Amino acid sequence: xxxxxxxxxxxxxxxxxxxxxxxxxxxxxxxxxxxxxxxxxxxxxxxxxxxxxxxxxxxxxxxxxxxxxxxxxxxxxxxxxxxxxxxxxxxxxxxxxxxxxxxxxxxxxxxxxxxxxxxxxxxxxxxxxxxxxxxxxxxxxxxxxxxxxxxxxxxxxxxxxxxxxxxxxxxxxxxxxxxxxxxxxxxxxxxxxxxxxxxxxxxxxxxxxxxxxxxxxxxxxxxxxxxxxxxxxxxxxxxxxxxxxxxxxxxxxxxxxxxxxxxxxxxxxxxxxxxxxxxxxxxxxxxxxxxxxxxxxxxxxxxxxxxxxxxxxxxxxxxxxxxxxxxxxxxxxxxxxxxxxxxxxxxxxxxxxxxxxxxxxxxxxxxxxxxxxxxxxxxxxxxxxxxxxxxxxxxxxxxxxxxxxxxxxxxxxxxxxxxxxxxxxxxxxxxxxxxxxxxxxxxxxxxxxxxxxxxxxxxxxxxxxxxxxxxxxxxxxxxxxxxxxxxxxxxxxxxxxxxxxxxxxxxxxxxxxxxxxxxxxxxxxxxxxxxxxxxxxxxxxxxxxxxxxxxxxxxxxxxxxxxxxxxxxxxxxxxxxxxxxxxxxxxxxxxxxxxxxxxxxxxxxxxxxxxxxxxxxxxxxxxxxxxxxxxxxxxxxxxxxxxxxxxxxxxxxxxxxxxxxxxxxxxxxxxxxxxxxxxxxxxxxxxxxxxxxxxxxxxxxxxxxxxxxxxxxxxxxxxxxxxxxxxxxxxxxxxxxxxxxxxxxxxxxxxxxxxxxxxxxxxxx
Numbered sequence: 001x002x003x004x005x006x007x008x009x010x011x012x013x014x015x016x017x018x019x020x021x022x023x024x025x026x027x028x029x030x031x032x033x034x035x036x037x038x039x040x041x042x043x044x045x046x047x048x049x050x051x052x053x054x055x056x057x058x059x060x061x062x063x064x065x066x067x068x069x070x071x072x073x074x075x076x077x078x079x080x081x082x083x084x085x086x087x088x089x090x091x092x093x094x095x096x097x098x099x100x101x102x103x104x105x106x107x108x109x110x111x112x113x114x115x116x117x118x119x120x121x122x123x124x125x126x127x128x129x130x131x132x133x134x135x136x137x138x139x140x141x142x143x144x145x146x147x148x149x150x151x152x153x154x155x156x157x158x159x160x161x162x163x164x165x166x167x168x169x170x171x172x173x174x175x176x177x178x179x180x181x182x183x184x185x186x187x188x189x190x191x192x193x194x195x196x197x198x199x200x201x202x203x204x205x206x207x208x209x210x211x212x213x214x215x216x217x218x219x220x221x222x223x224x225x226x227x228x229x230x231x232x233x234x235x236x237x238x239x240x241x242x243x244x245x246x247x248x249x250x251x252x253x254x255x256x257x258x259x260x261x262x263x264x265x266x267x268x269x270x271x272x273x274x275x276x277x278x279x280x281x282x283x284x285x286x287x288x289x290x291x292x293x294x295x296x297x298x299x300x301x302x303x304x305x306x307x308x309x310x311x312x313x314x315x316x317x318x319x320x321x322x323x324x325x326x327x328x329x330x331x332x333x334x335x336x337x338x339x340x341x342x343x344x345x346x347x348x349x350x351x352x353x354x355x356x357x358x359x360x361x362x363x364x365x366x367x368x369x370x371x372x373x374x375x376x377x378x379x380x381x382x383x384x385x386x387x388x389x390x391x392x393x394x395x396x397x398x399x400x401x402x403x404x405x406x407x408x409x410x411x412x413x414x415x416x417x418x419x420x421x422x423x424x425x426x427x428x429x430x431x432x433x434x435x436x437x438x439x440x441x442x443x444x445x446x447x448x449x450x451x452x453x454x455x456x457x458x459x460x461x462x463x464x465x466x467x468x469x470x471x472x473x474x475x476x477x478x479x480x481x482x483x484x485x486x487x488x489x490x491x492x493x494x495x496x497x498x499x500x501x502x503x504x505x506x507x508x509x510x511x512x513x514x515x516x517x518x519x520x521x522x523x524x525x526x527x528x529x530x531x532x533x534x535x536x537x538x539x540x541x542x543x544x545x546x547x548x549x550x551x552x553x554x555x556x557x558x559x560x561x562x563x564x565x566x567x568x569x570x571x572x573x574x575x576x577x578x579x580x581x582x583x584x585x586x587x588x589x590x591x592x593x594x595x596x597x598x599x600x601x602x603x604x605x606x607x608x609x610x611x612x613x614x615x616x617x618x619x620x621x622x623x624x625x626x627x628x629x630x631x632x633x634x635x636x637x638x639x640x641x642x643x644x645x646x647x648x649x650x651x652x653x654x655x656x657x658x659x660x661x662x663x664x665x666x667x668x669x670x671x672x673x674x675x676x677x678x679x680x681x682x683x684x685x686x687x688x689x690x691x692x693x694x695x696x697x698x699x700x701x702x703x704x705x706x707x708x709x710x711x712x713x714x715x716x717x718x719x720x721x722x723x724x725x726x727x728x729x730x731x732x733x734x735x736x737x738x739x740x741x742x743x744x745x746x747x748x749x750x751x752x753x754x755x756x757x758x759x760x761x762x763x764x765x
Contacts, residue, residue: 009061010333016062017337020069021344024077031074038067065337073344077174084126085157085179089718093152094182096120097194099127100301101207102143105238107133114140114189117178118149127178129158132189141191145207146200148192151184156718161553162518162746162762165474165560167401168348175345206298210234213427216434220442221449228257229452232420233427234300235259244456249402250463252391252409256420259300260355264313266421267292272317289317296428305351311335312359329363332356353397361393362386365487380414387413392487396480399472403559408468412459419455423448473562512632512656515749516688517557518742518762519549521716521723522577525663525688526557527654529630534563537570537652537663541580541607550581555588557747565590567629570621572665573649574599576607583608586616594618595627597648598641621650631754632656637682638667638675647671653684657754662706664690664697672702682706685757686750689713689732693724703731710738710750710759717743 024034045059079085084094096118103115112134119127130151134140143149158173158181160166173179196204213233217226227239235258237245248254256263271292275285297310315331336356339346346352366389373381387410391398399405406412426448434441462468475483510530517524519540527535540549558566566589571579574597585591586608596604598620605612620639627634638651649665662684668691675682687708690697692715711732715723724741732739740748746762 007330007333009058010330010337012058012062013065014333014337014340016065017069017340018347020066020071021073021340021347023066024070024073025348029070031071034067034070034074038063069340069344072341076344079179080125082123082125083179084120084124084128084155087124087155088157088180090155091153092124092155092182093150094118094120094124094128094130094155095122095148095150096128098143098145098147098149101145101210103236103238104140112140114143116143116149119177126180127176128155129173129178129181130184130189131181132184141189142193143191144193145203146196147194150190150192151182152187153182153185154718155180155182157181159717160746161520161549162742163553163557163560164747164762165401165403165556166553167350171345171348172350175343175349206301209299209431210301212435213431216431216438216441217427217445217448220446225449225452228456229423229427229448231257232424235306243460247456247459247463250406250408250469251412251416251459252387252406252469253412253417253420253459255354256417256424259297259306260309260351263300263424264293264296264309265317266424267296268313268317270425286318290314293317299428305349308339308346308352308355311339312355315359315363329360332359332363350397350401354394357394357397358390361389361391365389365392383413383417384410396475396483399475400480403471403474403556403562404469405472406469408462408465411462416455416458416462419451419458423452423455426451471559471562471564474560511751511753512659513749513751514654514661514686515557515747516712516714516740516742517554518746519553519581519714521692521719521721522549522580523572523665523688523692523714524549524554524581525661526554526561526563527632528561528563529632531630532563533567533629533632534558534561534565535568535570535629535632535634535654536566536585537654538572538578538665539569539581539585541576541578548581548584550584551588554581555584558585558589563589565592567592568627568634569594570634570650570652570663571596571604572652572663573597574603574607575645575666578665579604579607583610586610591616595621595636595650597621597639597650599648637662637680638671640671649690651675651682653682656752659686659752659754659757660684661686661688661750662708663688666691666694666697668696669699669702672697672699676701676705684708686710686712687737689724689728691723692716692719692721693728694721695725695727698728698731700731703735703737707735708737709757710740712748713739713741715741715743719743 023029041063042060045063046056049056049059098116099119100117105113105115107113114132114134116130116132117127118130130149132151158170158179160168160170194200214226214230217229221229223239224241224244228241228244231237231240237257240257245254245257248257268289271289272285275288280288293310293313297306300306312332312335315335318331339352366385369385369389370381373385376384391409395405426444430441430444430448433444512530513528515526515528517526517540522540523538524540525537527537529535539554566585569582569585569591571582571594573579582594587610594604594616596618601612601615601618604618605615608615621636623636623639625636633655635653635655636650637653640648642648647668647670649667649671651665651667652663654661654663662682664687682702682705684706685708687703687706687710689711693713713724729739740759740761742748744763749760751758751760
């Protein structure tokens with residue numbers, strides 16, 4: 001039977017393979033079950049369609065690719081017994097080879113961090129992230145790709161902040177063979193220089209070329225400008241100005257700061273222009289473009305994400321050069337199939353998702369949009385058509401991860417991107433000039449800095465326009481299906497179904513939701529009332545401000561829940577692991593009022609990173625105070641006015657009908673005893689266990705007085721404090737109480753109508 005594999009059939013195969021990967025990831029079935037089920041389906045398909053050969057193919061091929069996707073996922077997801085991740089939680093000595101160019105960062109607290117990607121050798125195998133914090137005034141060790149490195153320390157798993165709205169960094173790392181992390185202990189690191197093979201020497205040469213660019217730029221421009229231009233050339237966010245990143249994100253051009261498909265398209269466009277100038281034939285033009293993209297990919301490190309971007313860029317260039325959009329679309333599907341067969345975990349990688357959807361949009365939609373805009377000037381219609389095509393194709397992905405649509409992206413792509421493209425192409429030329437004539441290179445890079453500055457200022461201007469970016473609710477799977485159906489079938493009526501599905505989510509009044517957010521070693525609870533008002537109890541944080549929990553964990557979760565303003569923030573006390581994230585929440589959302597413990601306003605302003613004059617109304621709460629929102633009552637049960645550290649920690653109780661939640665902050669046993677002596681009723685349905693399960697809290701008497709059905713411990717995975725303590729867990733189990741932990745369960749969401757209580761956790765296993 002001869003089967004002509006049409007583009008439609010290829011797309012069905014791709015969808016079937018993705019479905020197989022998703023099935024095995026979500027339902028955790030054995031490979032035998034998958035093979036048996038698919039074999040039975042194939043036999044049934046052949047029996048019922050043997051008279052219609054073409055129909056048989058349409059049934060059997062998807063089943064085969066469904067099985068292929070599932071089996072490949074199982075093969076990659078199941079790690080060998082000696083993988084480093086199997087030794088997590090143990091103190092180990094590792095020896096391995098440095099895989100990538102080491103990264104050096106100056107942390108906000110002034111310390112120097114060295115970060116290595118290491119392929120472990122010996123009894124263990126697999127990749128790890130090894131970090132080393134240099135001692136004060138210590139001369140940093142020299143390290144190159146291919147050198148042998150040794151270190152000891154406590155081995156930990158690579159972990160996410162497990163909440164809806166977070167990008168899955170664990171799976172992305174796993175796709176690159178990295179499954180664990182280790183912070184070098186007091187003995188530090190030991191590096192042995194290795195000559196290496198030809199591949200290693202080649203990678204070192206590439207690293208040296210990149211370092212040449214970095215040093216040449218740093219000589220003539222500010223450190224932040226040099227970091228930004230280097231990021232645009234070769235990727236990486238080290239040393240970038242956070243405000244610049246925010247402006248680029250708002251205007252929809254943040255992808256320019258990492259090597260993406262647009263970079264490859266840009267290199268190809270430059271090659272095409274040069275070949276047209278020299279009147280090269282099409283075949284030679286494609287060969288030159290292929291060469292330029294390949295060299296650029298190598299200089300960018302030839303990492304997996306760079307390879308994917310290069311592949312997508314070559315496909316677009318091939319289609320445009322040879323006027324073969326249809327063939328380009330077929331190659332795009334075949335490429336995606338090949339990538340998923342090789343590494344099925346790519347399906348969960350945001351860079352793969354965005355690269356594929358954006359390339360598909362350029363393949364399928366840009367020409368129609370260009371024709372629609374043909375009356376406009378070409379310098380405007382071309383970038384607008386490409387921008388809209390890429391955004392339409394990737395909209396559900398962008399909305400799922402970022403809950404934001406950039407309305408200013410058209411302006412940024414028309415007026416900012418041409419300047420940044422000049423910076424990128426010119427920057428690559430500048431490095432060559434600087435190597436040959438250093439003084440000319442300095443002049444050239446100084447000009448680059450001026451052009452980049454103009455682009456950055458324009459981006460800031462567009463980012464500050466009203467409605468530059470709008471927040472949108474998360475599209476579910478059903479809404480996403482309807483969206484792509486409307487896009488493929490060109491049926492705007494289907495979009496009405498999407499609007500209807502979204503309206504159900506936006507305007508429904510329902511249960512009260514109390515979510516304990518995974519913020520690592522910190523506390524945060526988000527209460528959403530029946531009419532979608534938002535109350536936040538503590539906002540997480542990380543000591544020494546090394547990671548913005550508020551901006552990178554809490555804000556994305558609030559956007560995922562379609563929160564647009566925060567009615568009140570209740571803080572138990574000023575410690576950074578409870579209040580450190582509030583600053584970013586205040587910057588991103590209107591906040592009605594902040595209720596605090598007895599510390600001064602200036603202390604909170606310092607932890608927030610916001611001047612006192614810009615703070616929302618902020619005041620200390622008092623015991624006995626009550627607040628109400630949509631039938632949800634918040635009562636302050638305890639608010640000490642004197643003390644220090646954890647001695648000043650408010651206790652709040654949230655009540656809706658007959659269901660209540662006790663928020664204890666870092667309440668210590670002495671204050672627990674005081675509360676009981678004063679006869680305060682602390683009985684509650686759900687207890688947020690004090691101080692992350694520390695032995696300084698949660699006395700037996702206090703736990704018996706609360707008598708909770710459920711207990712939540714907000715604690716960071718692999719924390720250095722030993723939280724939660726075994727004796728605290730034992731006391732809770734003896735009540736008995738159902739225990740939930742953010743380090744194991746991720747986000748813990750309680751839903752109640754005031755009578756019944758339901759619990760959902762982000763981690764299902």
